Amino acid sequence: MEDAPVELVRLSGVGRTVVLPDDEDLTILSGVDLVVHGGDHIGIVGRSGTGKTTLLNMLGLLDRPTHGTMEWAGRDVRRLSGRATAHIRGREIGFVFQQFNLLPGLSALENVIAPLMYASGREFWSRRRIAAEMLERVGLAERLDSRPQHLSGGEQQRVAIARALVRSPRVVLADEPTGALDVETGAQVMTLLDDVSRDSGAALITITHDPGVAAIARRRYRLEHGALHPLEAAA
Amino acid sequence: MIGRVLTGFAAAVIEAWHELRIHKLRVLLSLVGVGVAVAALSGTVAVADIGQQALVEQYERDGRPAMLNVYAYDPQDDTGSGASAAIVRPAVAKVTEQFQISHASMAGNTQLRASRADFTSDVDLLVVDPPYAVMHRVVTRQGRWLVDSDAANLSPAIVVDPRLLKDMGLAEASLPATIDLKGASTTVSATIVGVTATSDRYMEFGRAYLLADAYEHWFGATQPMADASWKIWVPTDGSEELTEAIRRSINAELPGFETQVDRSDYLAWGGNDDLDSVKWVVVAVSSVILLLGALSLLNVSVITIQQRVREIGIRRSFGATSGRVFFSVVMESIVATFVAGLVGVMIAIALVNGPWTAKYLLEGVADPPPFPISAAVLGMGVSLLVGALAGVLPALVAVRVRIVDAIRF
Numbered sequence: 225m226e227d228a229p230v231e232l233v234r235l236s237g238v239g240r241t242v243v244l245p246d247d248e249d250l251t252i253l254s255g256v257d258l259v260v261h262g263g264d265h266i267g268i269v270g271r272s273g274t275g276k277t278t279l280l281n282m283l284g285l286l287d288r289p290t291h292g293t294m295e296w297a298g299r300d301v302r303r304l305s306g307r308a309t310a311h312i313r314g315r316e317i318g319f320v321f322q323q324f325n326l327l328p329g330l331s332a333l334e335n336v337i338a339p340l341m342y343a344s345g346r347e348f349w350s351r352r353r354i355a356a357e358m359l360e361r362v363g364l365a366e367r368l369d370s371r372p373q374h375l376s377g378g379e380q381q382r383v384a385i386a387r388a389l390v391r392s393p394r395v396v397l398a399d400e401p402t403g404a405l406d407v408e409t410g411a412q413v414m415t416l417l418d419d420v421s422r423d424s425g426a427a428l429i430t431i432t433h434d435p436g437v438a439a440i441a442r443r444r445y446r447l448e449h450g451a452l453h454p455l456e457a458a459a
Numbered sequence: 460m461i462g463r464v465l466t467g468f469a470a471a472v473i474e475a476w477h478e479l480r481i482h483k484l485r486v487l488l489s490l491v492g493v494g495v496a497v498a499a500l501s502g503t504v505a506v507a508d509i510g511q512q513a514l515v516e517q518y519e520r521d522g523r524p525a526m527l528n529v530y531a532y533d534p535q536d537d538t539g540s541g542a543s544a545a546i547v548r549p550a551v552a553k554v555t556e557q558f559q560i561s562h563a564s565m566a567g568n569t570q571l572r573a574s575r576a577d578f579t580s581d582v583d584l585l586v587v588d589p590p591y592a593v594m595h596r597v598v599t600r601q602g603r604w605l606v607d608s609d610a611a612n613l614s615p616a617i618v619v620d621p622r623l624l625k626d627m628g629l630a631e632a633s634l635p636a637t638i639d640l641k642g643a644s645t646t647v648s649a650t651i652v653g654v655t656a657t658s659d660r661y662m663e664f665g666r667a668y669l670l671a672d673a674y675e676h677w678f679g680a681t682q683p684m685a686d687a688s689w690k691i692w693v694p695t696d697g698s699e700e701l702t703e704a705i706r707r708s709i710n711a712e713l714p715g716f717e718t719q720v721d722r723s724d725y726l727a728w729g730g731n732d733d734l735d736s737v738k739w740v741v742v743a744v745s746s747v748i749l750l751l752g753a754l755s756l757l758n759v760s761v762i763t764i765q766q767r768v769r770e771i772g773i774r775r776s777f778g779a780t781s782g783r784v785f786f787s788v789v790m791e792s793i794v795a796t797f798v799a800g801l802v803g804v805m806i807a808i809a810l811v812n813g814p815w816t817a818k819y820l821l822e823g824v825a826d827p828p829p830f831p832i833s834a835a836v837l838g839m840g841v842s843l844l845v846g847a848l849a850g851v852l853p854a855l856v857a858v859r860v861r862i863v864d865a866i867r868f
Binding site: 307 | 462463466467469470473474477480481482769770773774775776777778779780781782783862863866
């Protein structure tokens with residue numbers, strides 16, 4: 225008998241409001257309910273300006289909800305200190321950004337090493353070997369010393385995927401991971417992201433405006449006017 | 460816990476080093492600003508040390524601390540001349556033996572006429588005992604100083620200053636050489652056995668040093684030394700009490716004479732006030748230099764952080780705490796200024812020990828001080844302090860940026 229998947233994140237009636245310069249409130253998200261389990265692959269589609277990135281930022285503990293409750297592994301995130309939040313971000317969450325956000329001036333290997341600089345013990349002292357193995361997994365064993373500006377878009381996103389997964393996070397958050405890539409390269413990157421996440425047992429949450437990308441996910445949602453609506457389950 | 464702290468520290472240093480490696484141009488700018496400031500600071504302090512040493516040596520040519528000047532005269536003598544050396548010398552010898560004083564010398568002054576071949580010049584003759592050189596920092600740069608056995612020479616040994624040597628048309632390489640010293644009614648052929656390192660620029664004539672015993676032998680009968688005084692070199696600690704005790708003893712040894720026993724070195728007349736002035740000028744100049752260096756570093760640091768906001772946001776998404784970001788930015792500044800400080804100190808050492816300094820600053824300095832360790836330590840310490848202070852402001856900016864805003868920056 226298989227173990228029940230572990231609940232990682234629970235959003236209950238979560239909303240996010242910002243105050244505009246003229247003191248008016250702008251509601252970006254409202255009443256969002258979502259539960260993420262280990263090994264999930266969730267796709268969230270929505271047009272620009274619907275709050276996709278805001279939702280992803282909250283899921284990644286980069287931002288906090290103004291309404292509702294959000295739990296991370298059963299802990300209310302409002303009660304987490306800045307240090308604890310940073311620790312969870314480093315240990316449990318991996319980010320893949322649309323613009324790759326590789327650190328300029330660092331090689332592919334050094335970029336993947338970067339998150340391990342915030343680790344401790346064996347993970348820190350063996351960082352070079354761990355990062356090299358991760359780059360090998362994404363097919364960049366020959367490009368370890370290449371700088372971002374010398375890599376193609378697809379290769380840069382692979383480095384970003386390796387960097388997101390190098391600390392074996394429990395949740396991988398991908399913000400428009402194919403947004404800066406051509407269709408063919410985007411499909412390859414998504415397949416890689418799905419495979420590597422699945423292999424490591426991490427939950428993968430992808431937000432995209434491309435229904436094709438979201439279609440790869442096993443659970444799909446549409447974000448519209450700040451509200452999250454489930455779509456039919458993938459076959 | 461300790462392991463985690465050590466790992467964090469090591470990681471912060473590595474990150475700082477990576478940043479410096481990546482941003483070579485910025486590092487170079489920081490290096491130029493801080494390096495020049497530290498070089499100027501260390502160099503100024505070192506040059507001030509040399510200047511101070513030169514000033515001290517110049518002062519000490521009038522007597523090293525604590526130098527007592529002993530003078531005796533007969534109040535019944537209407538000529539106003541001092542007591543003769545034959546009377547005072549035994550008294551001084553007895554007192555120096557009583558107080559176990561190792562350095563004492565007569566210091567009598569008279570004027571003679573010197574000549575050699577077609578060269579003729581007046582000469583200021585200083586009649587001394589062998590310890591005089593040590594007591595007054597008289598250093599010979601060629602030949603040697605006078606010794607007791609010189610008193611028995613058939614041609615009296617003299618040491619001259621460079622000016623007299625030149626006046627006699629002689630070069631240092633031609634020593635020993637003889638010149639004629641003409642007194643009131645005696646002419647003596649004297650042998651120059653040494654040349655001092657410097658001439659006294661305030662003297663009207665060149666100078667020659669002659670042993671007191673030799674003077675007495677050759678000129679004593681026709682031109683007895685009048686107004687001679689004696690110098691006694693005593694430790695500075697407890698010199699006041701010792702001066703008083705020596706004064707009493709000299710008085711007791713010379714009944715019927717008035718005696719004066721007083722400090723005559725620069726510390727007694729406040730010469731060190733000048734040295735303090737030099738120090739304060741150096742501190743003021745150094746502070747201005749340092750302030751300019753620190754401002755340039757701060758300027759570069761703040762601009763850099765504004766350029767690095769996105770990178771800091773990305774690092775925080777990896778789990779960097781605000782404390783870690785703060786520490787990394789400060790550490791980066793410190794590592795940069797440490798390297799800059801090191802380069803600055805090395806430049807200062809090269810300049811201070813360079814030929815230019817030797818030619819213009821060390822001329823006439825008998826004991827040129829080595830590059831002061833304190834100047835190097837000060838330069839390094841100040842560069843680290845400036846690095847830390849210049850790192851704090853950008854570090855505060857870095858931790859105050861919201862992560863979501865930083866990533867989109």
